[in-house]
Amino acid sequence: MFSLGGSCSYLNSSVYGVSKSLVQCTHSRVSPPSMAVVSLGSNNRQVDETAVSKQNASHIPSSSSSTAVEKDLKSSVCGGVEDVYGEDSATEDQYITPWTVTVASGYPLLRDPHYNKGLAFNGKERDAHFLRGLLPPVVISQDLQVKKMMRSMRQYQVPLQRYMAMMELQERNERLFYKLLIENVEELLPVVYTPTVGEACQKYGSIFRQPQGLFISLKEKGRILEVLKNWPEKKIQVIVVTDGERILGLGDLGCQGMGIPIGKLSLYTALGGIRPSACLPVTIDVGTNNEQLLNDEFYIGLRRKRATGQEYAELMEEFMSAVKQNYGEKVLIQFEDFANHNAFDLLSKYSSTHLVFNDDIQGTAAVVLSGLMASLNLVGGTLSEHTFLFLGAGEAGTGIAELIAIEMSKQTGAPLEETRKKIWLVDSKGLIVRSRMESLQHFKRPWAHEHEPVKNLLDAVKAIRPTVLIGSSGAGQTFTEEVVQAMSSYNKKPVILALSNPTSQSECTAEEAYKWSEGRAVFASGSPFGPVEYNGKVYVSGQANNAYVFPGLGLGLIISGAIRVHDDMLLAASEALAEQVSQENLDRGLIYPPFANIRKISAQIAARVAAKAYELGLATRLPPPENLVEYAESCMYSPNYRNYH
Numbered sequence: 001m002f003s004l005g006g007s008c009s010y011l012n013s014s015v016y017g018v019s020k021s022l023v024q025c026t027h028s029r030v031s032p033p034s035m036a037v038v039s040l041g042s043n044n045r046q047v048d049e050t051a052v053s054k055q056n057a058s059h060i061p062s063s064s065s066s067t068a069v070e071k072d073l074k075s076s077v078c079g080g081v082e083d084v085y086g087e088d089s090a091t092e093d094q095y096i097t098p099w100t101v102t103v104a105s106g107y108p109l110l111r112d113p114h115y116n117k118g119l120a121f122n123g124k125e126r127d128a129h130f131l132r133g134l135l136p137p138v139v140i141s142q143d144l145q146v147k148k149m150m151r152s153m154r155q156y157q158v159p160l161q162r163y164m165a166m167m168e169l170q171e172r173n174e175r176l177f178y179k180l181l182i183e184n185v186e187e188l189l190p191v192v193y194t195p196t197v198g199e200a201c202q203k204y205g206s207i208f209r210q211p212q213g214l215f216i217s218l219k220e221k222g223r224i225l226e227v228l229k230n231w232p233e234k235k236i237q238v239i240v241v242t243d244g245e246r247i248l249g250l251g252d253l254g255c256q257g258m259g260i261p262i263g264k265l266s267l268y269t270a271l272g273g274i275r276p277s278a279c280l281p282v283t284i285d286v287g288t289n290n291e292q293l294l295n296d297e298f299y300i301g302l303r304r305k306r307a308t309g310q311e312y313a314e315l316m317e318e319f320m321s322a323v324k325q326n327y328g329e330k331v332l333i334q335f336e337d338f339a340n341h342n343a344f345d346l347l348s349k350y351s352s353t354h355l356v357f358n359d360d361i362q363g364t365a366a367v368v369l370s371g372l373m374a375s376l377n378l379v380g381g382t383l384s385e386h387t388f389l390f391l392g393a394g395e396a397g398t399g400i401a402e403l404i405a406i407e408m409s410k411q412t413g414a415p416l417e418e419t420r421k422k423i424w425l426v427d428s429k430g431l432i433v434r435s436r437m438e439s440l441q442h443f444k445r446p447w448a449h450e451h452e453p454v455k456n457l458l459d460a461v462k463a464i465r466p467t468v469l470i471g472s473s474g475a476g477q478t479f480t481e482e483v484v485q486a487m488s489s490y491n492k493k494p495v496i497l498a499l500s501n502p503t504s505q506s507e508c509t510a511e512e513a514y515k516w517s518e519g520r521a522v523f524a525s526g527s528p529f530g531p532v533e534y535n536g537k538v539y540v541s542g543q544a545n546n547a548y549v550f551p552g553l554g555l556g557l558i559i560s561g562a563i564r565v566h567d568d569m570l571l572a573a574s575e576a577l578a579e580q581v582s583q584e585n586l587d588r589g590l591i592y593p594p595f596a597n598i599r600k601i602s603a604q605i606a607a608r609v610a611a612k613a614y615e616l617g618l619a620t621r622l623p624p625p626e627n628l629v630e631y632a633e634s635c636m637y638s639p640n641y642r643n644y645h
């Protein structure tokens, strides 16, 4: 009678005075189980809809205690709906047990995002899985579902509504969500990722419906391993974790930063082909210093100031140890949007014990270096013949600067201390120079070159005369007309990268870059801008965003079973990405390939990263596959529906 594809055990539970027989099953993911399963633990999919639970009571196999259930199911609420578990008749001061029933057939199958196919369930599946009558008669293809969803998405004028529609889809039908995203990546990336995800995080409390990801707060101190075990998936390969302190260029959004790990991991799947069930979004909630959120009645996090020092370090240490204990050595932990006073220390502390990677420092560096390599085809010269000026000397700025210096050093044989001298950075106090050394944070010190103090960016541009200007400040409108004009007065083709996200924080817009440089700028930005018409010519700018690299890098680490991330892997990723920029792209002024090809690009990046892991002796999956590109492609998750028997 039961085709559960896994093991079952019967549990007894007393739920608000009603004794129930529970069947606990671990079932196969390929073929959805076709009969009643009850779950109190973390091993099964859970459906928390009372109505569904009630409906499923009829599927529970009979046993002595199920007879008790029938006997005790006397109470009802108005309208003739049976109050099966006494939940409705319980007064507010009485306790009820939030038990849930999971059945991968009937309604619960339609409610399970991993298995649900909506109208695409065919006749056989509808018969086999008790779906008859639960769906209208029509059977449509997944392609038609995509077409329909895109049409409905395009009807929303407000970006946040699109974001919410996408999140709702992800929670309702995971494969359809990913098919939509993969097939319409250029249109939907700005919805699930920057810029819209930034607004979503700001308003996360107000738009919160279904919890996604794992929230680990100070309240869970001492119990993090237990919390990890609550997550329904066991085979985790990638964790993206934030503590919400530097969300894009929007600052401290506390617990509401959760939108970022969720967004990044949906790109791991859509762009890099990592299975969704292998991805775990985590937000560490240590409080927030954002007064507006602390006073917001809809704020979802701990209402306290951020923990710092030992309290913070201990929670992070417990998290990192618990992750290793629960998922092993080879789970990739991506640190995302931590403030720089923690980010560098966490990376250096855990890079020798865990497979960790900081996307803002390292992923951004790989993507920007790649764009610079490609831009040399437009502006000429070698990397070391250029001079670089950054606005912003934090994670992104110093991370990129260091990788450029490493690459220059590899190319020329000059020591790193020398190649760094071609790179200058400006922070909120002005140009970073030797006389400021004592007061500088450690990650800025390598960039404190000999120079007289310079107070602002414009003066720094005039003093340094860079060929490349990179914005990584999180401060919008800082590449002013004067700054862009100054860059254009020294360079035939100034390279201008406005990396800050979201769009509101971009150092300048694409239109401003082209207009103020009289169409000469080679421009790319962290958040996308549409094509710009200037003097009768259409300019298309690229998106200099770490999303080009982290999915492929992650895939490469996973397929090689890498145990550590190495700078040479970042360089390999940069090269692989730069090689994907075609002459046609360059002719249009693009220094990045279109996102439309991202899965092919990710496979190339993954192959190159994996090859580097093997070369460095950091790979554990042996022997290495013969053709790494083919192997990477073959490992990628496909969102197409599977047939159920």
Ligand SMILES: NC(=O)C1=CN([C@@H]2O[C@H](COP(=O)(O)OP(=O)(O)OC[C@H]3O[C@@H](n4cnc5c(N)ncnc54)[C@H](OP(=O)(O)O)[C@@H]3O)[C@@H](O)[C@H]2O)C=CC1
Residues within 6 Å of the ligand: 246, 247, 248, 249, 250, 339, 340, 359, 360, 361, 364, 367, 391, 392, 393, 394, 395, 396, 397, 426, 427, 428, 429, 471, 472, 473, 474, 475, 478, 499, 500, 501, 502, 505, 525, 526, 527, 544, 545, 546, 547
């Ligand atoms: N496109 C992409 O892929 C990525 C983009 N980013 C974006 O880059 C931005 C910065 O991120 P990150 O480096 O992590 O942030 P950090 O906080 O680590 O660094 C910000 C830096 O900018 C400086 N700064 C801030 N405001 C000004 C200003 N008005 N004038 C001059 N300098 C200023 C800060 O100065 P001080 O040190 O003196 O405080 C600091 O050095 C964010 O907007 C983020 O979204 C980040 C990662 C990837």
Ligand SMILES: CC(=O)C(=O)O
Residues within 6 Å of the ligand: 194, 247, 248, 249, 337, 359, 360, 500, 501, 526, 545, 546, 547
């Ligand atoms: C893109 C990204 O990681 C950031 O803006 O923080």
Ligand SMILES: [Mg+2]
Residues within 6 Å of the ligand: 248, 336, 337, 359, 360
């Ligand atoms: Mg980030």
